[in-house]
Amino acid sequence: MTDNFAVAATPQAHAADTEFLVRRGMTKGYQIASLITPPLYTIIAFSRYGRSHFSINRLLRATWVGGSAGECRLCIVGGGAFEYVRSAYSTENKVRRRRIQAAYDTASIRADDHATIGGVLFAVLIPAILWKRANVANLILGGASIGSAVGLLAHHARTVSGDPAPTYQIPEIPLPP
Template sequence: MATSSYPIFGSQNPRTQVALHAGLKMGQTMGMIVPPIYLLTLAVRKRPFSIRRLMNVTTTWVGIGSIGLGGLVWARMGSQSEEAIFDRCERLKYNQGQLRCDDYSIIGASLGAIVTPAILLRRAPLPTLVFGGASLGLGMGTLTHIIKSFTEGEDVRPEGMVCSLFPRPA
């Protein structure tokens, strides 16, 4: 069976591509929801704001979420046939909404990794700013894609991403 060529993970086998894609989706989700939750938690607890802590919390949760869901999808695919996994990989390859979302998030992560340390250089150690900026950028790129799609009248549904990762049994 030929290996699919999903643009981001094209050199991997289909099972790995789907697991990596799931990890990317969870990273995008965590990058969007963790910063507001962290800020809300600070406001409720009346604690002081810290750039260093925001970057650490965001990086930690994006990493945990990505590795956790990627591993969960990998384990779940163990009982599926190679044809089903290859089919899912091919559907991801040609899903323009997914590809555009991934492009926005990766561009956001790249910009976040560069711009955040440039703006906040003395507020936290450089590695913390680079990884935290990339995590924030991953979420902001995804949020930008969702807002853009919504304002252009496209059908934006959260279950669209989830269904591509966990299809219903036939």
């Protein structure tokens, strides 16, 4: 039992926990930005340029670019940077506790699963449906981004409709002071 305490206190364990939380922050940032970008782009495009400048190709490009490299805290870069700074300047015990809580958060895991399934499904469906309307790269990447948003919405719809993710009691793991 004391060997686990020694392993948990090593710098490698802290680095692994930080890496896990950074990846999780990047995933959540991509999901939220993919959800926000299409309606935001549509509103901006219609209000600024009118209907004549709106196209499927531009919408799909804005969706995947906004999800992956947008200039907000909710994008991949911002979410990962925020989690890195938060984890790198926290104590090993706090980071370990946050990683354990994230590992047992079934609602978050189910949201990630739904977003991944939606991303893969729409990365295939959007190009099949809109083949001649956009660039192939925008079709695939934009479809994956829209699918991620649809999957996230499906998770929340299931939760609201009365099928919440099961909750588990997080085991109390004593961490060294």
